[in-house]
Amino acid sequence: MNKMVGLWAHPRSRSTVLERVFIERGDFEVFHEPFAHMAFSEDSTIPSDEWDHSLPTTYAGIKDQLIQAKERAHVFHKDMCYHCLDELKVDLGFLAQQENIFIIREPASSIISHHRVHPDMPLHAIGHKALYEIFCVVTKLTGKVPYVINADDLAADPERIIRKLCDYLQIEFLPHAMTWKRECPPQWKTWRSWHVAAENSDRIVLPEQQAADTEALDQYPKLKAMYEYHRTFYARMNEFCQ
Template sequence: MNKMVGLWAHPRSRSTVLERVFIERGDFEVFHEPFAHMAFSEASAIPSDEWDHSAPTTYQGIKAQLLEAKGRGNVFHKDMCYHCLDDLKVDREFLAQQHNIFIIREPASSIVSHYRVHPDMPLQAIGHKALYEIFCVVTELTGNVPYVINADDLAAEPERIIRSLCDYLHIEFLPHAMTWKRECPPQWKTWRRWHVAAENSERIVCSDPQQVDMDMLERSPKLKDLYEYHRPFYARMNAFCR
């Protein structure tokens, strides 16, 4: 039976570099933030690049696209819960048809990284609260705590984390998927400017100057407010990291 893996994330959580591992595997059809097309258009204020006008733009259309792909092979899709929160919260049938995994990153780093690309980001776009809401829905649905990855652990020990994830998903660990050429996969072109570091990487690396991020938060009341609002949701999920 074909697998569908849903990687639920918040922005700037290193979810894209984890997605790159699944692109390199070659045994999954990979979708990059498909639900973003219901949340945004080419005219939206959020920075975007080469807009894919062929992509479905409704929740039902995007879901149908993913399920159709699952019918022909393994599927990996990565998305932000805030893109489709209201629909996703009540669509337990869809959630039950996939392996739901979650990735979180300390909000000081994710907020500062987000701010550098999109300074006018709204509160909900930080994403930790929406991510936690879906984490709770999946916990209730399955009766088990979902699989949670801390992005700092992924960066520090990528092979250990990816091996553990493969074991959880009952798929083979493929060493060749841990390295790649510096290039922009087709899936990323709409949001290319968000993934400059990932595009120019050759593997998962650790490069967080977290104290610099905290210093920046302290100097900005807006960023500090965003941090204080979202960090409790991060802390709750972090208690369950593998």
């Protein structure tokens, strides 16, 4: 039976570069933020690039697309829980038929990174709260704590983290999937401007040391308030990182 792996993330969590590993594997059909197409359109204020009008734009349509893909291949999809939070919270059947894994990044860093791309992002789009809500739903559904990856651990020691994830998913670790050509995979084209660093990478790397993001937040009261709101949800999930 084919697997479906759902990587649930918040924006700027390094989820895209983790997705790239699954693209390079070659044994998964990979969907990049499919539920974003129910949350946004080409006319939305959020920055987008080459909009793909062939994709479904309803929760039911997107879910059916993923389920149908699973009939022919292993499926990996990554998305932001806030894109489809209300529907996903009550769709236990969909959550039950996949491996639900979560990735988190310290909110000061993710918020500053988010602000650089989309300065007008609303509070809920920071994403940690929605991610935590689905984390709790999956915990109750399965009776066990879901698999959580800290993005800083991934960047610092990618092979160790990916090997552990493969063990958890009961799939083979494929060394060739840890490196790739510097290019934009077709899945990313709608949101290309969000993934410049990932597109220009050839592996998962630890970024150069930058000024402390918590200090940078002090320059922006709005961002500081966002950080204060979301950091509790990050801290709760971080207790369970693998």
